[in-house]
Amino acid sequence: MTDYSAINGLPxxxxxxxxxxxxxxxxxxxxxxxxxxxxYSTTTDRDAAITPAAGRTPGMQASTGNTPxxxxxxxxxxxxxxxxxxxxxxxEAKAATGAIAADSALLFGCFPNSMYxxxxxxxxxxTGTAGLTxxxxxxxxxxxxxxxxxxxxxxxxxTNYENYAMSSRLWPAATDTTVGHPGTASESIIxxxxxxxxTVASTTFNVFWxxxxxxxxxxxxxxxASYIRWRRLQP
Amino acid sequence: xxxxxxxxxxxxxxxxxxxxxVDQFAAFDAVADTRCAPRFFNAAARDLAITTPVEGxxxxxxxxxxxxxxxxxxxxxxxxxxxxxxxxxxVVTTTTQVTIPEFTISxxxxxxxxxxxxxxxxxxxxAGVFNTxxxxxxxxxxxxxxxxxxxxxxxxxxxxxxxxxxGTSTTSGENSAITFGNTGSAxxxxxxxxAIVTTVGTPGSLQASLSRSTxxxxxxxxxxxxxxxxxxxx
Numbered sequence: 001m002t003d004y005s006a007i008n009g010l011p012x013x014x015x016x017x018x019x020x021x022x023x024x025x026x027x028x029x030x031x032x033x034x035x036x037x038x039x040y041s042t043t044t045d046r047d048a049a050i051t052p053a054a055g056r057t058p059g060m061q062a063s064t065g066n067t068p069x070x071x072x073x074x075x076x077x078x079x080x081x082x083x084x085x086x087x088x089x090x091x092e093a094k095a096a097t098g099a100i101a102a103d104s105a106l107l108f109g110c111f112p113n114s115m116y117x118x119x120x121x122x123x124x125x126x127t128g129t130a131g132l133t134x135x136x137x138x139x140x141x142x143x144x145x146x147x148x149x150x151x152x153x154x155x156x157x158x159t160n161y162e163n164y165a166m167s168s169r170l171w172p173a174a175t176d177t178t179v180g181h182p183g184t185a186s187e188s189i190i191x192x193x194x195x196x197x198x199t200v201a202s203t204t205f206n207v208f209w210x211x212x213x214x215x216x217x218x219x220x221x222x223x224x225a226s227y228i229r230w231r232r233l234q235p
Numbered sequence: 236x237x238x239x240x241x242x243x244x245x246x247x248x249x250x251x252x253x254x255x256x257v258d259q260f261a262a263f264d265a266v267a268d269t270r271c272a273p274r275f276f277n278a279a280a281r282d283l284a285i286t287t288p289v290e291g292x293x294x295x296x297x298x299x300x301x302x303x304x305x306x307x308x309x310x311x312x313x314x315x316x317x318x319x320x321x322x323x324x325x326v327v328t329t330t331t332q333v334t335i336p337e338f339t340i341s342x343x344x345x346x347x348x349x350x351x352x353x354x355x356x357x358x359x360x361x362a363g364v365f366n367t368x369x370x371x372x373x374x375x376x377x378x379x380x381x382x383x384x385x386x387x388x389x390x391x392x393x394x395x396x397x398x399x400x401x402g403t404s405t406t407s408g409e410n411s412a413i414t415f416g417n418t419g420s421a422x423x424x425x426x427x428x429x430a431i432v433t434t435v436g437t438p439g440s441l442q443a444s445l446s447r448s449t450x451x452x453x454x455x456x457x458x459x460x461x462x463x464x465x466x467x468x469x
Contacts, residue, residue, distance in 0.1 A: 007269065060274075078315055078317060080313065168425045168427075170457060170460055
């Protein structure tokens with residue numbers, strides 16, 4: 001056992017060794033065990049297996065299956081935390097009824113007992129002959145308005161897409177966010193919203209949106225370039 | 236050695252192979268060694284061991300606490316981030332800067348971090364008085380801080396029509412304090428603060444602190460949706 005692999009330093013038998021198969025294979029298996037990417041059902045299972053006594057050290061990796069996540073040891077278990085993007089893809093128009101309704105694409109399924117970070121970049125514009133109206137939206141999961149969120153966008157009442165005051169504030173969960181008046185398709189307003197929220201049950205996150213007031217014959221349209229992105233945080 | 240494992244293509248002996256343990260181990264290891272998640276002290280040690288990297292290989296650098304992968308051309312840092320939330324409302328009654336414990340970040344030496352703060356300020360309890368706070372970042376003395384902020388003005392309006400202030404500054408160690416504010420309305424104002432901090436020879440920490448301005452007797456940062464998140468870039 002005097003030779004070692006080039007990258008991971010795994011022990012290899014040599015011709016001049018007195019080869020004991022169990023010893024050779026056991027040494028190799030023990031050395032490679034901490035260099036693999038093991039999978040566990042839960043973080044509890046992970047922590048039961050990868051203990052300091054078992055040689056836990058920074059750089060080790062693991063995945064969990066119950067709330068699919070990839071981790072690496074960085075003195076604590078860090079989440080790789082890649083964003084998942086959900087792009088709108090096509091324009092979606094809703095009649096300006098003064099009520100909000102679920103977007104057809106801006107949604108994702110949530111695991112129970114998990115924490116999520118979500119960001120939305122929404123680009124609504126107005127169509128129709130009845131004039132413009134403010135844009136209203138909210139974040140829901142399980143069909144309930146229960147997510148506080150911070151929003152940056154044109155201030156309510158603004159009517160010009162070039163010169164207007166901004167709104168940068170925290171919105172309580174039960175209150176729908178209303179920002180400025182969208183222009184035409186070439187003058188979509190841009191609204192950025194973000195939130196951290198926790199789930200209890202397996203459910204769906206939705207963006208609900210609409211025009212702030214009812215205007216007969218007018219439509220609010222969500223531009224195809226709008227998107228949300230989300231990632232699961234460590235519990 | 237005519238059989239390969241399904242996923243990684245690792246050669247495994249079959250009944251017709253000569254029983255040569257050394258050769259069989261070597262063939263097995265020649266593939267398995269390249270499919271692991273190895274750890275190295277630093278990039279030099281990595282490059283010494285992996286002389287011909289292949290796209291998709293991973294390596295962890297212990298001295299820099301970086302998880303990297305080879306993209307076919309170069310070793311690049313994998314997206315790794317951390318997020319810390321304010322755990323309860325922070326009430327500050329002094330004009331001296333108070334460190335926000337949840338917003339303290341440990342920094343490695345010779346590293347660059349991208350840090351973003353999401354800050355929510357409670358409405359002023361004082362009718363007609365702007366609720367102004369002073370937010371400050373402090374890094375190691377020999378570090379460089381590049382700050383970018385988008386914050387409600389210290390006299391931002393009551394209805395969500397907010398005059399904004401934004402800008403950038405580059406200093407050593409400590410940035411210029413920025414004041415932003417809120418009114419007596421029911422609105423919680425939200426501010427965004429970005430920083431790129433680069434450390435040199437010594438590790439340390441990046442601390443955020445808050446104080447009240449002299450015009451009010453207290454300011455409060457809201458626990459809900461106030462957080463810091465960061466990525467280690469190099």
